[in-house]
Amino acid sequence: MSAQDRPEMVTSPDVTQVGEQLAGILQGQRSIETVPSAVPEMAPSIATCGPDECTTLVSEDTVQLVKVGSYFSLWFALSTGYAVCNKRATNALPLPWLVATSTVLVGSAFVMMLWSSGAREKPKLSKAAMRTLLPLGAFHAIGHLAGTIGTTYGSVSFAQVVKAAGPVYACILSAVVLRQPLSGRVWLSLLPIVGGVALATLKELSFVWGALLGAVASDLALALRNILSKQAMSRSADERGFDLSPANMFGVLTCASAALSLPAALAVEGRAFPAAWAAAAAATPGGGAAIGAYIVSAGLFFYLYSEVAMHALAHVHPVTHAVGNTLRRVVLMLVSMAVFATPMTLLGAAGSALAISGAFAYAMVRNQEKAREKAAAAVAVDEAMDEAATPPDWGDACDPWVPSAACFVGQLLPAWARPAWAAPSESSAHPKSA
Secondary structure: OOOOOOOOOEEOOOHHHHHHHHHHHHOOOOEEEEEOOOOOOOOOEEEEEOOOOEEEEEOHHHHHHHHHHHHHHHHHHHHHHHHHHHHHHHHHOOOHHHHHHHHHHHHHHHHHHHHHHOOOOOOOOOHHHHHHHHHHHHHHHHHHHHHHHHHHHOOHHHHHHHHOOHHHHHHHHHHHHOOOOOOHHHHHHHHHHHHHHHHHHHOOOOOOHHHHHHHHHHHHHHHHHHHHHHHHHHOOHHHHOOOOOHHHHHHHHHHHHHHHHHHHHHHHHOOOHHHHHHHHHHHOOOHHHHHHHHHHHHHHHHHHHHHHHHHHHHHOOHHHHHHHHHHHHHHHHHHHHHHHOOOOOHHHHHHHHHHHHHHHHHHHHHHHHHHHHHHHHHHHHHHHHHHHHOOOOOHHHHOOOOOOHHHHHHHHOOHHHOOHHHOOOOOOOOOOOO
16 A cells, blocks of 8 residues: 555554454455555554555554564674674684685675675666775775674674774764864763773783774774765765665675775685684584584674664664664673673673763764754754845845846845945835745
Protein backbone atom coordinates (compact mmCIF):
# COMPACT_ATOMS: atom_id res chain seq x y z
CA MET A 1 0.00 0.00 0.00
CA SER A 2 1.45 3.36 -1.02
CA ALA A 3 1.46 6.51 1.11
CA GLN A 4 -1.19 8.01 -1.20
CA ASP A 5 -3.50 5.02 -0.53
CA ARG A 6 -3.13 5.30 3.22
CA PRO A 7 -6.57 5.06 4.88
CA GLU A 8 -7.82 8.20 6.58
CA MET A 9 -8.81 6.22 9.67
CA VAL A 10 -6.75 3.35 11.00
CA THR A 11 -8.58 1.89 13.97
CA SER A 12 -7.05 -0.06 16.82
CA PRO A 13 -8.23 -3.63 17.32
CA ASP A 14 -10.65 -4.62 20.07
CA VAL A 15 -10.00 -7.90 21.81
CA THR A 16 -13.42 -9.19 20.78
CA GLN A 17 -12.72 -8.27 17.16
CA VAL A 18 -9.55 -10.32 16.80
CA GLY A 19 -11.49 -13.47 15.93
CA GLU A 20 -13.58 -11.58 13.39
CA GLN A 21 -10.42 -10.16 11.79
CA LEU A 22 -8.83 -13.62 11.51
CA ALA A 23 -12.05 -15.09 10.12
CA GLY A 24 -12.17 -12.32 7.52
CA ILE A 25 -8.61 -13.15 6.46
CA LEU A 26 -9.37 -16.86 6.16
CA GLN A 27 -12.50 -16.13 4.12
CA GLY A 28 -10.60 -13.83 1.79
CA GLN A 29 -12.62 -10.76 2.79
CA ARG A 30 -9.68 -9.02 4.46
CA SER A 31 -5.92 -8.96 3.84
CA ILE A 32 -2.86 -8.24 5.95
CA GLU A 33 -1.13 -5.10 4.69
CA THR A 34 1.47 -2.57 5.78
CA VAL A 35 -0.02 0.92 6.23
CA PRO A 36 2.51 3.75 5.74
CA SER A 37 2.97 6.12 8.64
CA ALA A 38 2.09 9.79 8.32
CA VAL A 39 5.63 10.44 9.61
CA PRO A 40 8.16 9.51 6.85
CA GLU A 41 10.85 8.40 9.33
CA MET A 42 8.54 5.96 11.12
CA ALA A 43 8.00 2.34 10.18
CA PRO A 44 4.60 1.35 8.75
CA SER A 45 1.97 -0.29 10.91
CA ILE A 46 0.61 -3.77 10.16
CA ALA A 47 -3.15 -3.95 9.68
CA THR A 48 -5.96 -6.10 8.34
CA CYS A 49 -7.70 -4.21 5.57
CA GLY A 50 -11.12 -4.51 4.00
CA PRO A 51 -12.49 -2.54 1.06
CA ASP A 52 -13.02 0.69 3.05
CA GLU A 53 -11.06 0.54 6.30
CA CYS A 54 -8.05 -0.97 8.05
CA THR A 55 -7.76 -2.29 11.58
CA THR A 56 -4.33 -2.07 13.18
CA LEU A 57 -2.79 -5.32 14.33
CA VAL A 58 0.67 -4.00 15.19
CA SER A 59 1.13 -0.26 15.74
CA GLU A 60 3.81 1.72 13.91
CA ASP A 61 5.52 2.42 17.26
CA THR A 62 5.84 -1.32 17.93
CA VAL A 63 7.10 -2.01 14.40
CA GLN A 64 9.62 0.84 14.73
CA LEU A 65 10.83 -0.49 18.08
CA VAL A 66 11.29 -3.99 16.65
CA LYS A 67 13.06 -2.58 13.57
CA VAL A 68 15.49 -0.45 15.56
CA GLY A 69 16.01 -3.23 18.09
CA SER A 70 16.87 -5.60 15.25
CA TYR A 71 19.42 -3.15 13.84
CA PHE A 72 21.10 -2.72 17.23
CA SER A 73 21.08 -6.44 17.98
CA LEU A 74 22.66 -7.18 14.60
CA TRP A 75 25.17 -4.37 15.09
CA PHE A 76 26.25 -5.75 18.47
CA ALA A 77 26.29 -9.39 17.31
CA LEU A 78 28.23 -8.76 14.09
CA SER A 79 30.69 -6.43 15.83
CA THR A 80 31.32 -9.03 18.53
CA GLY A 81 31.64 -11.75 15.89
CA TYR A 82 34.26 -9.70 14.04
CA ALA A 83 36.28 -9.00 17.21
CA VAL A 84 36.31 -12.66 18.26
CA CYS A 85 37.01 -14.15 14.80
CA ASN A 86 39.68 -11.57 13.99
CA LYS A 87 41.46 -12.21 17.30
CA ARG A 88 41.29 -15.97 16.81
CA ALA A 89 42.71 -15.56 13.30
CA THR A 90 45.67 -13.50 14.50
CA ASN A 91 46.21 -15.78 17.49
CA ALA A 92 46.53 -18.71 15.10
CA LEU A 93 48.36 -16.82 12.34
CA PRO A 94 50.30 -13.88 13.82
CA LEU A 95 50.64 -12.03 10.52
CA PRO A 96 48.42 -8.97 11.10
CA TRP A 97 49.20 -7.29 7.76
CA LEU A 98 48.03 -10.31 5.77
CA VAL A 99 45.07 -11.05 8.05
CA ALA A 100 43.84 -7.44 7.87
CA THR A 101 44.26 -7.41 4.09
CA SER A 102 42.43 -10.72 3.76
CA THR A 103 39.44 -9.42 5.70
CA VAL A 104 39.03 -6.33 3.47
CA LEU A 105 39.48 -8.56 0.40
CA VAL A 106 36.54 -10.62 1.66
CA GLY A 107 34.52 -7.43 2.14
CA SER A 108 35.47 -6.26 -1.36
CA ALA A 109 34.36 -9.58 -2.88
CA PHE A 110 31.06 -9.33 -1.00
CA VAL A 111 30.20 -5.80 -2.18
CA MET A 112 31.33 -6.59 -5.74
CA MET A 113 28.89 -9.51 -5.70
CA LEU A 114 26.13 -7.08 -4.68
CA TRP A 115 27.05 -4.72 -7.53
CA SER A 116 27.39 -7.42 -10.19
CA SER A 117 24.09 -9.12 -9.23
CA GLY A 118 22.18 -5.85 -9.35
CA ALA A 119 21.22 -6.10 -5.68
CA ARG A 120 22.86 -2.70 -5.25
CA GLU A 121 23.37 0.03 -7.80
CA LYS A 122 26.90 -0.08 -9.19
CA PRO A 123 28.75 3.22 -8.65
CA LYS A 124 30.11 5.15 -11.61
CA LEU A 125 33.38 6.85 -10.77
CA SER A 126 35.27 9.40 -12.83
CA LYS A 127 39.02 10.07 -12.68
CA ALA A 128 38.29 13.06 -10.44
CA ALA A 129 36.35 10.77 -8.11
CA MET A 130 39.24 8.32 -7.93
CA ARG A 131 41.65 11.13 -7.07
CA THR A 132 39.34 12.17 -4.24
CA LEU A 133 38.61 8.66 -2.95
CA LEU A 134 42.11 7.14 -3.04
CA PRO A 135 43.40 9.14 -0.02
CA LEU A 136 40.25 8.17 1.88
CA GLY A 137 40.86 4.54 0.94
CA ALA A 138 44.47 4.82 2.11
CA PHE A 139 43.47 6.09 5.56
CA HIS A 140 40.73 3.45 5.71
CA ALA A 141 43.37 0.80 5.00
CA ILE A 142 45.80 2.21 7.59
CA GLY A 143 43.06 2.42 10.22
CA HIS A 144 41.97 -1.18 9.68
CA LEU A 145 45.53 -2.49 9.51
CA ALA A 146 46.67 -0.62 12.63
CA GLY A 147 43.61 -1.81 14.54
CA THR A 148 44.40 -5.42 13.60
CA ILE A 149 48.03 -4.96 14.67
CA GLY A 150 46.80 -3.58 18.00
CA THR A 151 44.60 -6.59 18.75
CA THR A 152 47.31 -8.99 17.54
CA TYR A 153 49.78 -7.82 20.17
CA GLY A 154 47.28 -6.97 22.91
CA SER A 155 43.81 -7.82 24.12
CA VAL A 156 40.56 -6.83 22.41
CA SER A 157 39.31 -5.22 25.63
CA PHE A 158 42.43 -3.02 25.91
CA ALA A 159 42.12 -1.98 22.27
CA GLN A 160 38.50 -0.96 22.85
CA VAL A 161 39.52 1.24 25.78
CA VAL A 162 42.23 2.98 23.75
CA LYS A 163 39.92 3.37 20.75
CA ALA A 164 37.44 5.16 23.00
CA ALA A 165 39.89 8.07 22.72
CA GLY A 166 38.91 8.52 19.06
CA PRO A 167 37.01 11.78 19.80
CA VAL A 168 40.21 13.36 21.13
CA TYR A 169 42.03 12.89 17.82
CA ALA A 170 38.93 13.87 15.86
CA CYS A 171 38.66 17.18 17.76
CA ILE A 172 42.35 18.03 17.40
CA LEU A 173 42.40 17.21 13.69
CA SER A 174 39.13 19.08 13.07
CA ALA A 175 40.60 22.17 14.71
CA VAL A 176 43.88 21.90 12.78
CA VAL A 177 42.73 20.65 9.36
CA LEU A 178 39.18 21.95 9.05
CA ARG A 179 39.77 25.09 11.14
CA GLN A 180 36.60 24.32 13.09
CA PRO A 181 36.55 26.03 16.48
CA LEU A 182 35.40 23.89 19.37
CA SER A 183 33.77 25.15 22.54
CA GLY A 184 35.20 24.82 26.01
CA ARG A 185 32.46 22.32 26.86
CA VAL A 186 33.71 19.99 24.13
CA TRP A 187 37.33 20.21 25.26
CA LEU A 188 36.28 19.60 28.89
CA SER A 189 34.28 16.52 27.85
CA LEU A 190 37.51 15.02 26.49
CA LEU A 191 39.27 15.08 29.88
CA PRO A 192 37.53 11.94 31.26
CA ILE A 193 38.49 10.07 28.08
CA VAL A 194 42.15 11.00 28.38
CA GLY A 195 42.21 10.26 32.10
CA GLY A 196 40.41 6.94 31.71
CA VAL A 197 42.71 5.72 28.95
CA ALA A 198 45.74 6.76 31.01
CA LEU A 199 44.47 4.84 34.06
CA ALA A 200 43.60 1.74 32.03
CA THR A 201 47.00 1.80 30.29
CA LEU A 202 48.89 2.34 33.53
CA LYS A 203 47.52 -0.80 35.21
CA GLU A 204 46.78 -2.95 32.15
CA LEU A 205 48.09 -6.43 32.98
CA SER A 206 48.34 -7.39 29.30
CA PHE A 207 49.92 -4.08 28.25
CA VAL A 208 52.10 -4.21 25.14
CA TRP A 209 53.43 -1.15 23.33
CA GLY A 210 52.40 -2.63 19.99
CA ALA A 211 48.79 -2.82 21.17
CA LEU A 212 48.78 0.81 22.35
CA LEU A 213 50.48 2.22 19.24
CA GLY A 214 48.31 0.14 16.92
CA ALA A 215 45.07 1.35 18.53
CA VAL A 216 46.27 4.98 18.56
CA ALA A 217 47.38 4.82 14.92
CA SER A 218 44.02 3.29 13.99
CA ASP A 219 42.14 6.11 15.72
CA LEU A 220 44.26 8.76 14.01
CA ALA A 221 43.91 7.23 10.55
CA LEU A 222 40.15 6.79 10.82
CA ALA A 223 39.77 10.34 12.18
CA LEU A 224 41.72 11.65 9.16
CA ARG A 225 39.56 9.53 6.85
CA ASN A 226 36.41 11.05 8.32
CA ILE A 227 37.78 14.61 8.12
CA LEU A 228 38.85 14.20 4.49
CA SER A 229 35.45 12.69 3.76
CA LYS A 230 33.75 15.75 5.29
CA GLN A 231 35.93 18.01 3.17
CA ALA A 232 35.01 16.08 0.03
CA MET A 233 31.30 15.99 0.81
CA SER A 234 31.25 19.74 1.48
CA ARG A 235 32.01 20.31 -2.22
CA SER A 236 29.45 19.88 -4.95
CA ALA A 237 29.02 16.51 -6.65
CA ASP A 238 30.56 17.93 -9.84
CA GLU A 239 33.65 19.19 -8.00
CA ARG A 240 34.34 15.97 -6.11
CA GLY A 241 33.42 13.79 -9.10
CA PHE A 242 30.98 11.42 -7.37
CA ASP A 243 27.62 11.27 -5.64
CA LEU A 244 27.54 8.06 -3.61
CA SER A 245 25.16 6.70 -1.01
CA PRO A 246 26.78 5.98 2.38
CA ALA A 247 26.63 2.22 1.68
CA ASN A 248 28.31 2.57 -1.73
CA MET A 249 30.84 4.99 -0.28
CA PHE A 250 31.87 2.36 2.29
CA GLY A 251 31.98 -0.30 -0.43
CA VAL A 252 34.26 1.80 -2.64
CA LEU A 253 36.56 2.60 0.30
CA THR A 254 36.73 -1.10 1.18
CA CYS A 255 37.78 -1.98 -2.37
CA ALA A 256 40.33 0.86 -2.44
CA SER A 257 41.80 -0.18 0.90
CA ALA A 258 42.10 -3.80 -0.28
CA ALA A 259 43.93 -2.72 -3.45
CA LEU A 260 46.33 -0.54 -1.45
CA SER A 261 46.85 -3.02 1.40
CA LEU A 262 47.68 -6.10 -0.67
CA PRO A 263 51.08 -5.01 -2.06
CA ALA A 264 52.11 -3.58 1.32
CA ALA A 265 51.12 -6.77 3.15
CA LEU A 266 52.98 -8.97 0.66
CA ALA A 267 56.07 -6.79 0.95
CA VAL A 268 56.07 -6.93 4.75
CA GLU A 269 54.92 -10.50 5.48
CA GLY A 270 54.86 -12.29 2.14
CA ARG A 271 58.12 -14.19 2.64
CA ALA A 272 57.14 -15.33 6.13
CA PHE A 273 53.70 -16.52 5.07
CA PRO A 274 54.45 -20.12 3.84
CA ALA A 275 56.29 -21.17 6.99
CA ALA A 276 53.88 -19.32 9.30
CA TRP A 277 50.84 -20.84 7.58
CA ALA A 278 52.26 -24.36 7.82
CA ALA A 279 53.02 -23.93 11.51
CA ALA A 280 49.61 -22.36 12.21
CA ALA A 281 47.75 -25.10 10.32
CA ALA A 282 49.60 -27.78 12.26
CA ALA A 283 48.93 -26.16 15.65
CA THR A 284 45.29 -25.14 15.11
CA PRO A 285 42.43 -27.61 15.64
CA GLY A 286 40.81 -27.96 12.24
CA GLY A 287 44.01 -26.93 10.44
CA GLY A 288 44.14 -24.38 7.65
CA ALA A 289 40.40 -24.70 7.01
CA ALA A 290 39.64 -23.38 10.49
CA ILE A 291 42.04 -20.41 10.05
CA GLY A 292 40.51 -19.66 6.66
CA ALA A 293 37.03 -19.79 8.22
CA TYR A 294 38.10 -17.32 10.91
CA ILE A 295 39.43 -14.89 8.29
CA VAL A 296 36.41 -15.15 5.97
CA SER A 297 34.02 -14.79 8.93
CA ALA A 298 35.94 -11.78 10.23
CA GLY A 299 35.82 -10.14 6.79
CA LEU A 300 32.07 -10.66 6.42
CA PHE A 301 31.34 -9.61 10.00
CA PHE A 302 33.44 -6.45 9.60
CA TYR A 303 31.73 -5.37 6.40
CA LEU A 304 28.22 -6.24 7.58
CA TYR A 305 28.50 -4.62 11.01
CA SER A 306 29.71 -1.39 9.40
CA GLU A 307 26.69 -1.37 7.06
CA VAL A 308 24.25 -2.21 9.84
CA ALA A 309 25.71 0.63 11.94
CA MET A 310 24.96 3.05 9.07
CA HIS A 311 21.37 1.75 8.84
CA ALA A 312 20.97 2.09 12.61
CA LEU A 313 22.19 5.71 12.49
CA ALA A 314 19.73 6.46 9.68
CA HIS A 315 16.76 5.23 11.76
CA VAL A 316 17.50 6.63 15.22
CA HIS A 317 18.42 9.91 16.82
CA PRO A 318 22.20 10.52 17.05
CA VAL A 319 21.94 10.42 20.86
CA THR A 320 20.43 6.93 20.69
CA HIS A 321 23.21 5.90 18.30
CA ALA A 322 25.84 7.27 20.71
CA VAL A 323 24.29 5.28 23.58
CA GLY A 324 24.32 2.18 21.37
CA ASN A 325 27.97 2.66 20.43
CA THR A 326 28.90 3.07 24.11
CA LEU A 327 27.05 -0.12 25.03
CA ARG A 328 28.68 -1.88 22.08
CA ARG A 329 32.14 -1.17 23.49
CA VAL A 330 31.07 -2.52 26.87
CA VAL A 331 29.66 -5.69 25.27
CA LEU A 332 32.83 -6.16 23.21
CA MET A 333 35.00 -5.81 26.30
CA LEU A 334 32.95 -8.22 28.41
CA VAL A 335 32.61 -10.86 25.69
CA SER A 336 36.30 -10.73 24.72
CA MET A 337 37.37 -10.91 28.36
CA ALA A 338 35.19 -14.01 28.80
CA VAL A 339 36.22 -15.70 25.53
CA PHE A 340 39.96 -15.04 25.82
CA ALA A 341 40.20 -15.03 29.66
CA THR A 342 41.68 -11.53 29.71
CA PRO A 343 42.62 -10.32 33.21
CA MET A 344 41.93 -6.75 34.35
CA THR A 345 42.83 -4.93 37.57
CA LEU A 346 40.33 -2.87 39.56
CA LEU A 347 42.11 0.34 38.53
CA GLY A 348 42.13 -0.79 34.91
CA ALA A 349 38.39 -1.47 35.10
CA ALA A 350 37.82 1.98 36.63
CA GLY A 351 39.89 3.61 33.88
CA SER A 352 37.99 1.69 31.21
CA ALA A 353 34.65 2.76 32.66
CA LEU A 354 35.84 6.39 32.87
CA ALA A 355 37.08 6.41 29.28
CA ILE A 356 33.90 4.87 27.84
CA SER A 357 31.70 7.16 29.95
CA GLY A 358 33.75 10.12 28.74
CA ALA A 359 33.21 9.07 25.12
CA PHE A 360 29.48 9.01 25.79
CA ALA A 361 29.58 12.45 27.47
CA TYR A 362 31.49 13.85 24.50
CA ALA A 363 28.84 12.48 22.11
CA MET A 364 26.09 14.12 24.18
CA VAL A 365 27.84 17.51 24.21
CA ARG A 366 28.55 17.40 20.48
CA ASN A 367 24.95 16.46 19.70
CA GLN A 368 23.68 19.36 21.82
CA GLU A 369 25.97 21.82 20.08
CA LYS A 370 25.07 20.51 16.61
CA ALA A 371 21.38 20.91 17.47
CA ARG A 372 22.01 24.51 18.55
CA GLU A 373 24.02 25.25 15.41
CA LYS A 374 21.26 23.77 13.27
CA ALA A 375 18.61 25.84 15.05
CA ALA A 376 20.71 29.01 14.69
CA ALA A 377 21.24 28.29 10.98
CA ALA A 378 17.51 27.79 10.51
CA VAL A 379 16.78 31.13 12.19
CA ALA A 380 19.38 32.85 9.98
CA VAL A 381 17.81 31.33 6.85
CA ASP A 382 14.33 32.44 7.95
CA GLU A 383 15.57 35.98 8.58
CA ALA A 384 17.30 36.07 5.19
CA MET A 385 14.16 34.83 3.47
CA ASP A 386 12.08 37.45 5.28
CA GLU A 387 14.45 40.18 4.10
CA ALA A 388 14.43 38.81 0.57
CA ALA A 389 10.63 38.62 0.59
CA THR A 390 10.38 42.29 1.60
CA PRO A 391 10.13 44.28 -1.65
CA PRO A 392 12.22 47.46 -1.97
CA ASP A 393 10.31 50.67 -1.38
CA TRP A 394 10.54 52.33 -4.80
CA GLY A 395 7.19 54.05 -4.70
CA ASP A 396 5.43 54.79 -7.98
CA ALA A 397 8.66 54.40 -9.96
CA CYS A 398 8.26 50.60 -9.77
CA ASP A 399 4.62 50.32 -10.60
CA PRO A 400 4.21 46.64 -11.52
CA TRP A 401 2.21 47.52 -14.60
CA VAL A 402 4.25 50.45 -15.96
CA PRO A 403 7.78 50.34 -14.48
CA SER A 404 9.84 53.42 -15.29
CA ALA A 405 13.55 53.82 -16.03
CA ALA A 406 14.03 55.01 -12.43
CA CYS A 407 12.97 51.55 -11.24
CA PHE A 408 15.70 49.75 -13.22
CA VAL A 409 18.44 52.33 -12.66
CA GLY A 410 17.69 52.64 -8.94
CA GLN A 411 18.01 48.92 -8.33
CA LEU A 412 21.22 48.52 -10.35
CA LEU A 413 23.16 51.38 -8.73
CA PRO A 414 24.53 51.35 -5.18
CA ALA A 415 22.77 53.66 -2.73
CA TRP A 416 25.50 56.34 -2.74
CA ALA A 417 25.46 56.58 -6.55
CA ARG A 418 21.73 56.87 -7.07
CA PRO A 419 20.45 60.20 -8.45
CA ALA A 420 17.64 61.84 -6.54
CA TRP A 421 15.06 60.81 -9.11
CA ALA A 422 16.04 57.16 -8.76
CA ALA A 423 15.96 57.06 -4.97
CA PRO A 424 13.16 55.22 -3.17
CA SER A 425 10.24 57.34 -2.06
CA GLU A 426 9.45 58.05 1.57
CA SER A 427 6.02 56.50 1.34
CA SER A 428 5.86 52.83 0.48
CA ALA A 429 3.91 51.67 -2.50
CA HIS A 430 4.46 48.07 -1.41
CA PRO A 431 3.75 47.28 2.25
CA LYS A 432 6.47 45.16 3.87
CA SER A 433 5.85 41.58 4.64
CA ALA A 434 5.12 40.80 8.22
